[in-house]
Amino acid sequence: MGKPSDLVQGTLDLLILKTLTLDPMHGWAIAKRIQQVSGEVLQVQQGSLYPALHRLEQQGWIKARWAESETGRQAKFYVLTAAGRKQLEAEAANWSRLSAAINLIVSEA
Amino acid sequence: MGKPSDLVQGTLDLLILKTLTLDPMHGWAIAKRIQQVSGEVLQVQQGSLYPALHRLEQQGWIKARWAESETGRQAKFYVLTAAGRKQLEAEAANWSRLSAAINLIVSEA
DNA sequence: GCTGATACCTAGATTATCTACACAAGGTTG
DNA sequence: CAACCTTGTGTAGATAATCTAGGTATCAGC
Structure with missing residues (x-):
């Protein structure tokens, strides 16, 4: 399971903001939802969640x-x-830009 | 240009390792190549490069x-x-896993 | 009464990256 | 020949995000 890391640094704000477009939610539910929608891949620790x-x-x-x-x-x-x-x-646009750029490199022949 | 951030935290190792599969390269050339292949989106600062x-x-x-x-x-x-x-x-597998998970959330209806 | 889930919080450590330097060799231009 | 740019390596210190590991409290179920 999610051993190497629970999140990609710098994406938590994006994930939270996006999750809140669906419905107003309390912190605990936000974390649960991110975890659930990501197929248990992304884990939001409480020590990251509340400060964020x-x-x-x-x-x-x-x-x-x-x-x-x-x-x-x-x-x-x-x-x-x-x-x-x-x-x-x-933040979504920036994520698209950066992740696309990284994929360009990672998927080089 | 790359205002918000030059890299996604945690991906530099991946980018360097991947770049080195093409050819042996010196540090300066690695940074240049990452920048070039990414369409000038990813910028590797020397202060990140050499320690990495x-x-x-x-x-x-x-x-x-x-x-x-x-x-x-x-x-x-x-x-x-x-x-x-x-x-x-x-690292490539991990990146795939995480970025896919993030995209699941970001591209939610 | 104990345990587990829900729900909030914080302090401190860890770690990656960035900023801003310094050094040196080589080429170019005035 | 002096000034400057590019190449190329490097470090010290700041910044900032996340994680670890604690703490509190309520409620349900056994």
């Missing part, structure tokens, strides 16, 4: 509000802001 | 020997070792 969420909130890309989760507990739900949507576009 | 080369050599994945470069100067040429070839395969 705070970072994104501080940048104004997401906003938090407390609400009741599916299990009936209080949880911090995050919503994407307009600026966050822009940031997501920029 | 030393790291790879210490791991036994590449071997160095001094020789004359195309310009007639002395340069350190690196060759891929058998272990390096294995490492390249592992």
Whole structure:
């Protein structure tokens, strides 16, 4: 399983922002969803997740509000802001650019 | 140009190893080649390049020997070792796995 | 009452890469 | 011949993202 590394450095913000375009979600659910959608390949550790969420909130890309989760507990739900949507576009474009460039090299004859 | 970042963290070893499958090359040429093949998207700074080369050599994945470069100067040429070839395969597989997983998320409807 | 899942958080270590240097040889141009 | 650019190697220190490893609390199930 995911031995060598759980994430590609620099992509966590992108993954979180993208996941929040679907629905407002609390941190725990974001991590679960990333893991699930990636086929258990990507693992978001809590020590990466929460600092990242705070970072994104501080940048104004997401906003938090407390609400009741599916299990009936209080949880911090995050919503994407307009600026966050822009940031997501920029990060997605950058990821495309870089990953395509890397693939050019890796798949050289 | 490459404003947001010059590389994706964790991929430099892969890029170097892959580049060395073509020909033995000196560091400067490796950086130039990565930049060129990637369409000027990936930029390898010297401060990343040389430490990476030393790291790879210490791991036994590449071997160095001094020789004359195309310009007639002395340069350190690196060759891929058998272990390096294995490492390249592992890193390439890992990159495929992770980038595919990220793309699953990024390209969600 | 214990365990496991959910849900939040932080401190410190690790590690890759970048910035910004320094050095040297060779070629080119004024 | 002086200034400068390109090639080529290298290091020290800063930056920043992620991981490790802890901590707290609630709730469900046994």
